[in-house]
Amino acid sequence: MINETFEVPPYEPQKRLLLQNFLHFIKPKYKQMSKLVPLVQYCNANFESQRFSWTDLETQTYFYQNVISDPQVIKYPPSHRYATRFLKTYIDAVEAQKKEIDQNILETYLGLLNTPILDRGMQDIGYRHFEIPYSSGESRTIIIKMTEQLHSIGLRAWEAGYFLSEYIATNPTQFKGKRCLELGSGVGVTGIVLGYCEPSVLILSDYLDSVLDNLKENLHNNNIQTQSDILPDLTSDHQNVTLVKKLDWEKFTGKEIPIVPDIILAADVVYDLGLAKDLAQVLRYFLNQKTESGSSPFAIFATTKRNPDTFRFFIDSLRDVGIEHSVLLEFDRRLIFEYDFMDSICLSKLVKIS
Numbered sequence: 001m002i003n004e005t006f007e008v009p010p011y012e013p014q015k016r017l018l019l020q021n022f023l024h025f026i027k028p029k030y031k032q033m034s035k036l037v038p039l040v041q042y043c044n045a046n047f048e049s050q051r052f053s054w055t056d057l058e059t060q061t062y063f064y065q066n067v068i069s070d071p072q073v074i075k076y077p078p079s080h081r082y083a084t085r086f087l088k089t090y091i092d093a094v095e096a097q098k099k100e101i102d103q104n105i106l107e108t109y110l111g112l113l114n115t116p117i118l119d120r121g122m123q124d125i126g127y128r129h130f131e132i133p134y135s136s137g138e139s140r141t142i143i144i145k146m147t148e149q150l151h152s153i154g155l156r157a158w159e160a161g162y163f164l165s166e167y168i169a170t171n172p173t174q175f176k177g178k179r180c181l182e183l184g185s186g187v188g189v190t191g192i193v194l195g196y197c198e199p200s201v202l203i204l205s206d207y208l209d210s211v212l213d214n215l216k217e218n219l220h221n222n223n224i225q226t227q228s229d230i231l232p233d234l235t236s237d238h239q240n241v242t243l244v245k246k247l248d249w250e251k252f253t254g255k256e257i258p259i260v261p262d263i264i265l266a267a268d269v270v271y272d273l274g275l276a277k278d279l280a281q282v283l284r285y286f287l288n289q290k291t292e293s294g295s296s297p298f299a300i301f302a303t304t305k306r307n308p309d310t311f312r313f314f315i316d317s318l319r320d321v322g323i324e325h326s327v328l329l330e331f332d333r334r335l336i337f338e339y340d341f342m343d344s345i346c347l348s349k350l351v352k353i354s
Helices: 013-032 036-046 057-068 071-075 080-096 103-113 120-124 159-170 189-195 209-221 273-287 308-320
Strands: 125-133 139-147 179-183 201-206 241-246 263-267 298-304 323-327 345-352
Touching: 013 036, 013 057, 013 071, 013 125, 036 080, 057 080, 057 103, 080 103, 080 120, 080 125, 120 125, 125 159, 139 189, 139 209, 159 189, 159 263, 159 298, 159 345, 179 189, 179 273, 189 201, 189 209, 189 263, 201 209, 209 241, 263 273, 273 298, 273 308, 273 323, 273 345, 308 323
Parallel strands: 179 201, 179 263, 201 241, 263 298
Antiparallel strands: 125 139, 298 345, 323 345
């Protein structure tokens, strides 16, 4: 996507460059389901002049051809609700300039309005595309099926997960060749970013069957192949093995996970006082073991501090089972994702108290 070249008309060089820049800006925003108000503000400030206008009929035509009609967008589209709001916002911007609306854009918008939706929740489910630049210089596009509904805990992405994903992409060598376990994998943003770091074993876990099914679909769509629940021998030197496991923290015995992970990861799992002590016990089980190399495992947690009392209770629960919490040093964030509450996200390292 970063190096994508769009076919644009033979305008004079400056206008041609502005059209290319507009398409490079707007396409990933649409595919990410980015927030519309700042998007319009940016376009008005940067792509609205006498030389070039993002609301011109010709620009709309190239937007439709290169974005709405893109084969990947058609295969993995944004949610029905977002696509409708996006096109309505674009049409409003065009009408505000008293310009003609592209017929294909108008027909697509009207088609969305007239599409019958039997399950109202389905209109919030769509695919978000993210370009992940790793510090190694490599870039990967990941595609995540999720919902925009706030109450769907395991079927949408949360900001702490984005934050942890940026940390992983910034430090890929920390995870290469390691055995990694993620708790509360959800839609799989963090797990997929981690999977491209080439851990030797990657186990992603969650509890609800609907969440696990969606997680497996997202792994498949990102060409990460998962193994069956029963592997021949995970104690040997496996490379690039990915496994999805159902994990109930309340009934955890340790037998559910066939390895001792080098690194345990989790994002936005500290939100329920009722689960804090169960989660602490799961961590206690792993952090009190030795890895295959004889070292001690550690955990990296990303937590949004929505309620200071809940976070403090979790930290106390860790201390009660002999786990030390420390805040990780700042890292070179690349701001791949959009955040509302980045300042309230805490990135922590958890280890057994020696």
